[in-house]
Amino acid sequence: MALVVMKFGGSSVADADKIKLVASRVVEKKKAGNKAVVVVSAPGDTTDQLFAMAQNITSNPPDRELDMLLATGEMISISLLSMAINFMGQKAISLTGPQAGIIADTSYTKARIKKVNPKKIKAMLAKDNIVVVAGFQALNAKGDITTLGRGGSDLTAVALAAQVHADFCEIYSDVEGVFTTDPRVVKDARKIEYISYDEMLELAGSGAQVLQSRSVEIAKKFGVEIHSRSTFSQNPGTIITSEENIRRKNMEALLVSGIAFDKNQVKFTIIDLPDIPGIAAKIFSRLAKVGVNVDMIIQSAAVNKKNDISFTVSKQELKKTQIELDKLAQELKASQVICDEHVSKISVVGIGMKSNAGVAGKMFEILHKKGINIEMISTSEIKISCIIDERDLTIALEELHKGFGLSKK
Amino acid sequence: MALVVMKFGGSSVADADKIKLVASRVVEKKKAGNKAVVVVSAPGDTTDQLFAMAQNITSNPPDRELDMLLATGEMISISLLSMAINFMGQKAISLTGPQAGIIADTSYTKARIKKVNPKKIKAMLAKDNIVVVAGFQALNAKGDITTLGRGGSDLTAVALAAQVHADFCEIYSDVEGVFTTDPRVVKDARKIEYISYDEMLELAGSGAQVLQSRSVEIAKKFGVEIHSRSTFSQNPGTIITSEENIRRKNMEALLVSGIAFDKNQVKFTIIDLPDIPGIAAKIFSRLAKVGVNVDMIIQSAAVNKKNDISFTVSKQELKKTQIELDKLAQELKASQVICDEHVSKISVVGIGMKSNAGVAGKMFEILHKKGINIEMISTSEIKISCIIDERDLTIALEELHKGFGLSKK
Numbered sequence: 001m002a003l004v005v006m007k008f009g010g011s012s013v014a015d016a017d018k019i020k021l022v023a024s025r026v027v028e029k030k031k032a033g034n035k036a037v038v039v040v041s042a043p044g045d046t047t048d049q050l051f052a053m054a055q056n057i058t059s060n061p062p063d064r065e066l067d068m069l070l071a072t073g074e075m076i077s078i079s080l081l082s083m084a085i086n087f088m089g090q091k092a093i094s095l096t097g098p099q100a101g102i103i104a105d106t107s108y109t110k111a112r113i114k115k116v117n118p119k120k121i122k123a124m125l126a127k128d129n130i131v132v133v134a135g136f137q138a139l140n141a142k143g144d145i146t147t148l149g150r151g152g153s154d155l156t157a158v159a160l161a162a163q164v165h166a167d168f169c170e171i172y173s174d175v176e177g178v179f180t181t182d183p184r185v186v187k188d189a190r191k192i193e194y195i196s197y198d199e200m201l202e203l204a205g206s207g208a209q210v211l212q213s214r215s216v217e218i219a220k221k222f223g224v225e226i227h228s229r230s231t232f233s234q235n236p237g238t239i240i241t242s243e244e245n246i247r248r249k250n251m252e253a254l255l256v257s258g259i260a261f262d263k264n265q266v267k268f269t270i271i272d273l274p275d276i277p278g279i280a281a282k283i284f285s286r287l288a289k290v291g292v293n294v295d296m297i298i299q300s301a302a303v304n305k306k307n308d309i310s311f312t313v314s315k316q317e318l319k320k321t322q323i324e325l326d327k328l329a330q331e332l333k334a335s336q337v338i339c340d341e342h343v344s345k346i347s348v349v350g351i352g353m354k355s356n357a358g359v360a361g362k363m364f365e366i367l368h369k370k371g372i373n374i375e376m377i378s379t380s381e382i383k384i385s386c387i388i389d390e391r392d393l394t395i396a397l398e399e400l401h402k403g404f405g406l407s408k409k
Numbered sequence: 410m411a412l413v414v415m416k417f418g419g420s421s422v423a424d425a426d427k428i429k430l431v432a433s434r435v436v437e438k439k440k441a442g443n444k445a446v447v448v449v450s451a452p453g454d455t456t457d458q459l460f461a462m463a464q465n466i467t468s469n470p471p472d473r474e475l476d477m478l479l480a481t482g483e484m485i486s487i488s489l490l491s492m493a494i495n496f497m498g499q500k501a502i503s504l505t506g507p508q509a510g511i512i513a514d515t516s517y518t519k520a521r522i523k524k525v526n527p528k529k530i531k532a533m534l535a536k537d538n539i540v541v542v543a544g545f546q547a548l549n550a551k552g553d554i555t556t557l558g559r560g561g562s563d564l565t566a567v568a569l570a571a572q573v574h575a576d577f578c579e580i581y582s583d584v585e586g587v588f589t590t591d592p593r594v595v596k597d598a599r600k601i602e603y604i605s606y607d608e609m610l611e612l613a614g615s616g617a618q619v620l621q622s623r624s625v626e627i628a629k630k631f632g633v634e635i636h637s638r639s640t641f642s643q644n645p646g647t648i649i650t651s652e653e654n655i656r657r658k659n660m661e662a663l664l665v666s667g668i669a670f671d672k673n674q675v676k677f678t679i680i681d682l683p684d685i686p687g688i689a690a691k692i693f694s695r696l697a698k699v700g701v702n703v704d705m706i707i708q709s710a711a712v713n714k715k716n717d718i719s720f721t722v723s724k725q726e727l728k729k730t731q732i733e734l735d736k737l738a739q740e741l742k743a744s745q746v747i748c749d750e751h752v753s754k755i756s757v758v759g760i761g762m763k764s765n766a767g768v769a770g771k772m773f774e775i776l777h778k779k780g781i782n783i784e785m786i787s788t789s790e791i792k793i794s795c796i797i798d799e800r801d802l803t804i805a806l807e808e809l810h811k812g813f814g815l816s817k818k
Contacts, residue, residue: 016465050485056425057489058496065495068503069488072481076459079478080466086474087467094477099552120552143508143529 002167003125004029007039007135007157009173012231013077014044022231023084025172026130030090035125037164039135039157040081042073063108064144067137071096071145074134074153082132092130095120097137098145102156104138110149111138113156113218116163125164133160151212158215162222169219170227171211177228177237178203178210180406181259186397188407193236195257196243202349202383203260216240243351255359256350256404259397265295266318267343267375267387268325269310272335275302280309283328290324292317296345296378296387310376312345312387343375344393347385348400360384366403372396411576412534413438416448416544416566418582421640422486423453431640432493434581435539439499444534446573448544448566449490451482472517473553476546480505480554483543483562491541501539504529506546507554511565513547519558520547522565522627525572534573542569560621567624571631578628579636580620586637586646587612587619589815590668595806597816602645604666605652611758611792612669625649652760664768665759665813668806674704675727676752676784676796677734678719681744684711689718692737699733701726705754705787705796719785721754721796752784753802756794757809769793775812781805 006026013019022040029036042050050069054061061069078094085092101117124131135153140146148155154171161169176191178200183189195203197220204213210228219226219240229237273279284294297311313321318341325337353359360377363384367374372395376387388396401407415435422428431449438445451459459478463470470478487503494501510526533540544562549555557564563580570578585600587609592598604612606629613622619637628635628649638646682688693703706720722730727750734746762768772793776783781804785796797805810816 016462019466053425053485053489054492057428057492060496061492062495065488065491065503068484068491068505072484075477075481075484076462079474080462082474082477083463083466083470086471094474096477096554145505 001033001035003035003037003164005037005039005157005161005164005166005169007153007169007171008041008231009153010041010044010046010077011174012172013040013081016080018231019043019077019080020084022172023081023088025231026081026085026092027088027090030130036130037121037125037160037166038081038130038132039153039160040074040077040132041135041153042070043077043080046073046076064146067108067147068145070147071134071137074136078132078134085130085132090130091128092132093124094132094134095124096134096145097156098139100131100133100160102133102138102159104140104146104148106140106142108144108146110152111140111146113138113148113159116159118160118163121160121164151215154212154215155218158219158222158224158226161224162218166224168225168227170229172229172231173210174230174232175210175228176230176233176235178240178258180257181397181401182261185261185394186401188398188401190406190408192238192257194239194241194246194249196246196351197240198243198382199257199349199351200240202347202380203258211240246351254350254405255352255356256348256406257352258349259400259404259406260347260349261393261397262345262347263390263393264315265312265343265345265387266315266321267310267312267340268321269308269338269340270325270329270334270336271308271338273307273309273332275305275307279307279332282332283309284311286328287321287324290320292321292324296376296385298376298378312343312376315341342390343387344390345385345387346393346396346400347383348404349383351382353382353384362403363400366399367396370395370399410442410444412444412446412573414446414448414566414570414573414575414578416562416578416580417450417640418562419450419453419455419486420583421581422449422490425489427640428452428486428489429493431581432490432497434640435490435494435501436497436499439539445539446530446534446569446575447490447539447541448562448569449483449486449541450544450562451479452486452489455482455485473555476517476556477554479556480543480546483545487541487543494539494541499539500537501541502533503541503543504533505543505554506565507548509540509542509569511542511547511568513549513555513557515549515551517553517555519561520549520555522547522557522568525568527569527572530569530573560624563621563624564627567628567631567633567635570633571627575633577634577636579638581638581640582619583639583641584619584637585639585642585644587649587667589666590806590810591670594670594803595810597807597810599815599817601647601666603648603650603655603658605655605760606649607652607791608666608758608760609649611756611789612667620649655760663759663814664761664765665757665815666761667758668809668813668815669756669758670802670806671754671756672799672802673724674721674752674754674796675724675730676719676721676749677730678717678747678749679734679738679743679745680717680747682716682718682741684714684716688716688741691741692718693720695737696730696733699729701730701733705785705794707785707787721752721785724750751799752796753799754794754796755802755805755809756792757813758792760791762791762793771812772809775808776805779804779808
């Protein structure tokens with residue numbers, strides 16, 4: 001008998017029929033001899049609707065009150081799902097995040113889980129219940145209901161799986177798992193059977209949003225094996241596990257596991273900065289102060305005591321970056337600030353790179369052969385990212401996907 | 410500086426504009442130098458919508474899960490109202506029933522409040538907050554969220570007022586207060602300035618639904634003065650208080666305070682029952698067993714060792730009463746069961762009756778003068794009820810209203 005945590009996203013519980021389908025998946029699992037803890041998100045676009053209700057009152061609601069409001073979405077899912085499971089003849093009981101013992105820090109709207117007290121869940125499981133827990137929400141030390149930020153239900157599921165010592169954690173959504181790249185762009189994209197936590201983190205950070213990044217970090221920390229799969233099919237999905245497990249299972253690891261991309265980037269270049277120590281620190285600490293998150297950074301070698309610095313930010317932060325850079329350029333006597341909105345980031349990710357130095361060269365060659373210009377490069381132990389012209393993105397994706405042997409056999 | 414509990418019903422918080430109006434009423438009260446605890450119901454028909462969602466899953470949802478679902482309605486109101494009050498520049502904080510320390514017994518869907526622990530509310534008031542509490546919901550000893558049944562928000566308000574020692578409890582709705590009779594039927598109906606708890610209970614029990622009965626009982630028990638008034642006007646409403654307070658304020662108490670009626674009655678008569686001891690007990694315990702609530706009962710004097718028994722039930726219980734009576738009539742060898750759906754109950758209520766024996770006679774005379782036949786009579790210390798033909802109801806109401814001097818001056 002296994003103990004399984006199953007998590008279903010909002011699109012899986014969007015209406016009564018879908019809730020019944022989820023209930024039947026859960027009942028199947030139970031009848032197969034497992035114990036089950038089920039984590040659910042708010043139905044469909046309920047969270048957006050609740051947010052809109054708050055906006056009708058004020059554009060700037062207090063975070064504590066917003067959390068009280070948003071938490072109702074998951075309470076609707078858990079009660080309805082428990083009703084559906086009970087109707088199918090299995091005992092089910094719903095618990096809010098606070099009732100389930102999910103304790104967070106004292107911040108609101110994106111609180112961090114501090115600990116999980118699984119006492120009540122364990123007691124309910126011992127009485128043969130399927131325990132249905134509200135994702136995305138927690139209790140803080142003040143006794144307030146708080147929420148965990150976008151994708152917080154994944155985090156709830158993984159944190160619970162860690163604390164109840166679940167055998168595995170199934171994350172159900174409307175996609176079949178993790179793909180070598182976005183199947184909507186590259187027809188040949190293939191579902192990945194196994195992927196390591198680190199690769200998953202690099203893919204998520206590069207714009208492939210299957211799982212919330214913090215939940216993957218927690219899964220890695222506590223060694224929770226995640227199975228990302230579809231609510232609407234019986235096909236196996238993707239197992240996210242440790243590098244060691246993957247190596248054990250699959251001796252001929254691929255050099256590259258997947259290719260991620262991000263169209264949401266803007267490149268800024270500051271031209272002719274004086275080459276004095278601490279100037280980069282000054283620029284990026286000023287940007288951090290106004291809340292700009294910088295992604296890639298390149299500083300050219302100094303020529304005639306002058307430097308150029310290029311970096312990328314997300315499109316949402318274009319405006320405030322522009323304002324701050326104009327001030328900085330004047331203060332620092334730079335000659336020019338250039339902004340390029342028509343760039344994309346493309347990244348190859350794979351643990352195979354660790355033991356093979358040829359990946360970067362191969363990537364650059366594949367792009368070069370198609371006449372694609374590389375504007376910026378950054379590398380990590382298991383990822384190489386390039387900034388290219390956004391018009392080249394699709395062809396670059398297709399060529400890299402083929403070139404690294406990721407296409408369907 | 411007074412401490413006030415203000416309660417707003419669902420129609421008062423049905424949309425963003427109404428919530429803002431409620432917020433402005435609360436802010437006014439605060440700015441006038443009061444401390445305020447605000448109790449709200451779920452917005453508009455939210456509770457019905459949530460109930461319908463449950464029905465889409467199963468026609469017979471577990472009560473515990475239904476309570477989890479229904480409790481979300483009030484959480485939406487309290488968070489939105491707190492946002493609106495904060496937006497108007499006053500500090501407000503929302504609390505669910507459980508957070509507010511409302512503790513109930515272990516039944517669901519119509520739990521009874523066992524105690525109130527006002528510690529958190531008092532702490533929040535001390536920090537100059539307006540405390541916005543979810544009506545209708547409580548916490549039980551298992552840690553479950555439960556609901557208090559129809560009108561439960563009134564109960565929350567009165568129970569809180571008792572426990573925080575509020576100076577008074579204002580119950581806001583879409584009516585201006587308690588009227589001498591229904592103004593939609595009798596044009597001349599007048600708003601009552603003061604009414605005693607007992608009169609209010611008799612009026613509510615006789616079909617005048619301004620306040621939930623249990624909340625009036627609690628108010629009487631703890632001496633909480635209730636002010637029933639309209640959200641949408643600044644007019645004073647009706648004060649519900651003790652008989653002693655009313656006598657102190659108003660030496661010339663009226664004989665009759667109000668006239669209630671109930672069109673939702675059915676009269677059953679069992680003809681020719683054998684006159685043996687315990688037969689009435691048998692009939693009414695059998696009816697109680699199948700969940701029939703009997704209102705008025707009349708047993709005629711025995712003639713030839715035969716008895717007739719008449720009683721009334723609400724129209725919703727007609728069918729199950731009929732089924733049970735048919736069985737009983739056969740068992741008891743009664744000759745016939747007659748059912749009359751076309752009756753109404755009319756009641757005159759007033760503490761003045763206690764010291765004046767002439768009220769019943771006057772009531773019968775007024776009805777007799779108009780040729781109205783009285784089919785059943787029942788009396789209590791402060792109420793006289795008659796069952797009459799439903800076609801006579803309007804004229805009876807008008808005549809009694811005039812006859813007892815209740816019309817506008």
